[in-house]
Amino acid sequence: MEKIYNHKEIENKMYQLWEEKNAFSPEKVIKLRNPKNIGEPYSILMPPPNANAPLHCGHATYAIQDLMARFKRMQGFDVCYFPGTDHAGFETQYVYENKLKKEGKSRFDYDRQTLYSLVLNFVKLNSDLAINQLKKIGISADWRRNTFMLDKKVVDRVYKTFIKMHKEGLIYRDGYMVNYSTFYGTTFSDLETEYKDSVSPLYYIKYSVKGTEESITVATVRPETIYADVAIAVNPKDNRYKKYVDKVVINPLNGREMPIIQDEYVDIDFGTGALKITPGHDINDYKIGKKHNLEIISLIDLDGKLNELAKDCAGLYPNQARVKSVEILKKKGALAKVDEAYENRVLIDYKDGRPIEPMILPNWFINMEQLSEAAIKSVENEDIKFNKKLWKNEILRWLKEKKPWPISRQTIFGISIPVWYPIEDNDNLQVTFINSKGESKFGSIKSLLSIYNLKEIEDGLQKVIVPANAKYVVSVDKPGDGKQYLPETDTFDTWFSSGQWPFTTTGFPDSSDFKKYFPTSFMDSMWDIMFFWIARMLMFSLYLTKDSKKGSQVPFKNVYFHGAIADKSGKKMSKSKGNTIDPLEFVEKYGADALRMGILVGGNTASRYSPLDEDKVRGYRNFANKIWNVARFIQISEENAAVPFGIELTDKTLRSEDIKILTDCSALVESVTSKLNKYNFKLAGEEIYEFIWNRLANQYLEEIKDRKDITAKRTLKEVFSICLKLLHPFMPFVTEAAWQELKQKGDLDLIVSNWPN
RNA sequence: GGGUGAUUAGCUCAGUUGGUUAGAGCGCUUCGCUUACAUCGAAGAGGUCGGGGGUUCGAAUCCCUCAUCACCCACCA
Numbered sequence: 001m002e003k004i005y006n007h008k009e010i011e012n013k014m015y016q017l018w019e020e021k022n023a024f025s026p027e028k029v030i031k032l033r034n035p036k037n038i039g040e041p042y043s044i045l046m047p048p049p050n051a052n053a054p055l056h057c058g059h060a061t062y063a064i065q066d067l068m069a070r071f072k073r074m075q076g077f078d079v080c081y082f083p084g085t086d087h088a089g090f091e092t093q094y095v096y097e098n099k100l101k102k103e104g105k106s107r108f109d110y111d112r113q114t115l116y117s118l119v120l121n122f123v124k125l126n127s128d129l130a131i132n133q134l135k136k137i138g139i140s141a142d143w144r145r146n147t148f149m150l151d152k153k154v155v156d157r158v159y160k161t162f163i164k165m166h167k168e169g170l171i172y173r174d175g176y177m178v179n180y181s182t183f184y185g186t187t188f189s190d191l192e193t194e195y196k197d198s199v200s201p202l203y204y205i206k207y208s209v210k211g212t213e214e215s216i217t218v219a220t221v222r223p224e225t226i227y228a229d230v231a232i233a234v235n236p237k238d239n240r241y242k243k244y245v246d247k248v249v250i251n252p253l254n255g256r257e258m259p260i261i262q263d264e265y266v267d268i269d270f271g272t273g274a275l276k277i278t279p280g281h282d283i284n285d286y287k288i289g290k291k292h293n294l295e296i297i298s299l300i301d302l303d304g305k306l307n308e309l310a311k312d313c314a315g316l317y318p319n320q321a322r323v324k325s326v327e328i329l330k331k332k333g334a335l336a337k338v339d340e341a342y343e344n345r346v347l348i349d350y351k352d353g354r355p356i357e358p359m360i361l362p363n364w365f366i367n368m369e370q371l372s373e374a375a376i377k378s379v380e381n382e383d384i385k386f387n388k389k390l391w392k393n394e395i396l397r398w399l400k401e402k403k404p405w406p407i408s409r410q411t412i413f414g415i416s417i418p419v420w421y422p423i424e425d426n427d428n429l430q431v432t433f434i435n436s437k438g439e440s441k442f443g444s445i446k447s448l449l450s451i452y453n454l455k456e457i458e459d460g461l462q463k464v465i466v467p468a469n470a471k472y473v474v475s476v477d478k479p480g481d482g483k484q485y486l487p488e489t490d491t492f493d494t495w496f497s498s499g500q501w502p503f504t505t506t507g508f509p510d511s512s513d514f515k516k517y518f519p520t521s522f523m524d525s526m527w528d529i530m531f532f533w534i535a536r537m538l539m540f541s542l543y544l545t546k547d548s549k550k551g552s553q554v555p556f557k558n559v560y561f562h563g564a565i566a567d568k569s570g571k572k573m574s575k576s577k578g579n580t581i582d583p584l585e586f587v588e589k590y591g592a593d594a595l596r597m598g599i600l601v602g603g604n605t606a607s608r609y610s611p612l613d614e615d616k617v618r619g620y621r622n623f624a625n626k627i628w629n630v631a632r633f634i635q636i637s638e639e640n641a642a643v644p645f646g647i648e649l650t651d652k653t654l655r656s657e658d659i660k661i662l663t664d665c666s667a668l669v670e671s672v673t674s675k676l677n678k679y680n681f682k683l684a685g686e687e688i689y690e691f692i693w694n695r696l697a698n699q700y701l702e703e704i705k706d707r708k709d710i711t712a713k714r715t716l717k718e719v720f721s722i723c724l725k726l727l728h729p730f731m732p733f734v735t736e737a738a739w740q741e742l743k744q745k746g747d748l749d750l751i752v753s754n755w756p757n
Numbered sequence: 758g759g760g761u762g763a764u765u766a767g768c769u770c771a772g773u774u775g776g777u778u779a780g781a782g783c784g785c786u787u788c789g790c791u792u793a794c795a796u797c798g799a800a801g802a803g804g805u806c807g808g809g810g811g812u813u814c815g816a817a818u819c820c821c822u823c824a825u826c827a828c829c830c831a832c833c834a
Binding site for chain 1 (some may be wrong): 760762763766769771772773776780783784793794796798828829830831832834
């Protein structure tokens, strides 16, 4: 053995050894183990990393799942760890579009099919890269069970679920206030938007009251939307406006006569106490509009420009129209004053921080009423348990909102929604496509068909915009009834497919894996996707199993939410801050074992932000070397006479220090096992570290250095081998390597050896 | 605006149901190249556990209050 532990060489060798023996395959492990009994199933789903980029430091937290997999495998459970990678819809398209941009191109240069296959190739390359990187950190998933989010089995499952939900009335199509990015040309769910502090001018606009000399002044940051105003609202308790309540005001931009309504929502103390109501472009106005049965006027088109209703401002983008509309108002004498330094918050997308336009757009929705209800019950009953009460409360709070889930996205990279629109029944389908000469064309299908044949349109199809009340057929394939159809060009929200991950990976409903490993035992994920993913999986699971013999089932019994990996000063790692760590750089420098310890023991995975400190990782690299050298000491002291594993506490030749360390060691086993079962990784790891370094290496080993008897050697070997087992889930490589050095012919590999008790 | 959590050594954090002199890693100081390991060993400095009040024989640990800092949700015309 080398004096210094060479992690680079040995980690590769050990992983190779496990793969050669198929030690990650549950079927094979049963044969490798001794005794060859089959334990209870214990299954873990890997949250599929996005296959659009190399892994980042957050993926080092996969060590948590791997720890549980290795721990339970050694305990004799029938462990199946299901891996996979995600297509990550919009995220991936975003990454790919940036790539196109560097090449001087954009998504608008391609028809749907071409763009889709380009992105798919890109993703497949990255998917392999992601898997290889996970292997580098020692992940012991059964790679032969790998699932990619666009595999046929996944797409089939997604279609089936959509069709089932549609049949049962949970899916509907509606015009609804959505978060629309005119830049990306797609909607976002509420979870995908943020508010940003901003300073904007606040305009005070006078609306004259019909039949009087008086006017009501309203404050707004978006004067360009006055074209879409339908009412003025005041608080019913506001005495200043009581006299106007039955009167009508004149819209200063288009002369529309608008009612003055009363609603509790209006804050008496804010601005002037009077609020303009624009149901087409503001979520609160939309709600008030619905309540008071007001007309909804859409002023902004999908391309982000104002439409013909905006008169003089038609064709302008909102920020341009703002300037122009203010000029017009000024000329008309309707501008009372401007507060230039007004602090407000503007809606942006989470990805790039570009403005989001709330607007009414036809979209596919899931009614969450029943689905949430079932999920709430299972959380309250603790059919599904969380590692902190905080998470239980947060997820309940969110579920109780029961907000409809918009599931359609206007991106091409994703699973398409299996819907077809009959052309003859829908006069007003708006189509964008690239013709055979490579020119982009836009128009209603009726007018386009007078110039092009349907085949040419289909081949170059980019987007079909469909009104909310369109007639449609739900079908995976184009209906064969002789009618002409255009497909839905929207794709599913990526969470619609990843929400069914527990089903697609295990092969719901008939496969043996599903029968054996569902519901899964342990789910580890970062808390930031609690609503996106964990809540959705829970709802899908309860829904899809509701008609089964066993009744509704949760997808996993235990959820462990870990924190975001932060730098040593507790700041979340992000590219913009420049404090990111490439996990593979640490693997290279200090070894995967050291990195894993840095995550599992150096920080605290259970807190919201868990620091990863390079100094600590270096310390754990030293620890690996310490372990290596204890093994080396044992090997040297064995000389030519091999010492077998195992010694009984009843052995008469044991001296008092031997008995002491053997008993201390059993106490350690008990404590570590119990802590791991409670997911207390940090304390368990610290205890082993402390025991090996201080108790075993510094103390006992020094005590027996001069002893020549075999008993001391046997005791040392016994205690050390137990330590290797306890530490294996944390530091799989060095423990296995040390074990390989000490084991004798016929002994099992550490990965499939039995957990001590 | 609604809610949650945190505040312990220079830094990053542990401290299980309240119980003997408050712990770890890194960093720091001094000494030591002793044949497992200098990616090491030995010894050591350093904290009135955010402030104040209370319960108790006894509180970092329970209660109240103040302060500071995070975070989640909703969203201001």
